[in-house]
Amino acid sequence: MTTIESLAGRAAAGTLYGIGVGPGDLRYITLRAAALVQSVDVVAFFAKRGLQGNARGIVAPLIAAGRHELRLEYPVTDEVPTHDAAYREPIARFYEESGDLLAAQPRQGKSVGLLAEGDPFFYGSFMHMWRRLDTLFPIEVVPGVTGMSGAWTRANAPITWGDDVLTVLPGTLDEAQPTRRLGDTDAAVIMKVGKNLEKIRRAVTAAGLLERAIYVVRGTMAEQRIMPLADCNDATAPYFSMVLIPGQGRRL
Structure with a gap:
């Protein structure tokens, strides 16, 4: 019998995955993305302070209780113009710190999946992690249906x-x-x-x-x-x- 796992494969140890989870309707997620959400050692996601995080909300039905999760909480979002130093300086520090937190997982031999709304390479925060970590350990980007x-x-x-x-x-x-x-x-x-x-x-x-x-x-x-x-x-x-x-x- 064909299963999602046999079609899409499981997560590999020591690898960071940028997982595109689509525009919002869980039915639009790819087989590869669904399989990785269920098989990575750590599910990571960005979120605004006080909120669940949209990408995390999309895949909530795929995440069993007790999974190891890594929440990366933005210090600032759309309340400050993106060209303002009050946005750029804290968000740059945040991306540096988030990169360090994510990098610690593959270095321990764990697989980590960083969720991204839509497609990871289209206006996504994942790209800031990819830029910092791409040469350090294996990274696989899983495309998603764009918003x-x-x-x-x-x-x-x-x-x-x-x-x-x-x-x-x-x-x-x-x-x-x-x-x-x-x-x-x-x-x-x-x-x-x-x-x-x-x-x-x-x-x-x-x-x-x-x-x-x-x-x-x-x-x-x-x-x-x-x-x-x-x-x-x-x-x-x-x-x-x-x-x-x-x-x-x-x-x-």
């Missing part, structure tokens, strides 16, 4: 057609940048909405794309909300939200 892929699927919005060019923009950019870049692309995804929602709405409007823009909150999760951006009256958005601007392509 934007889950969002446009749930919104029933094909994002690119034919030769459409897709641009992915962080909402933290200065307002002039998304306005300019939106005017030079066929389709777009705007990430990191949060407190930048009003700025993003102005940029989308200035680019003449408001009628095509779709606002997605917590795509594929239980609290999912999807609506035209033009109908959204929110002043700010949750962290897990994005704006989609589907391409129109050439009709065949």
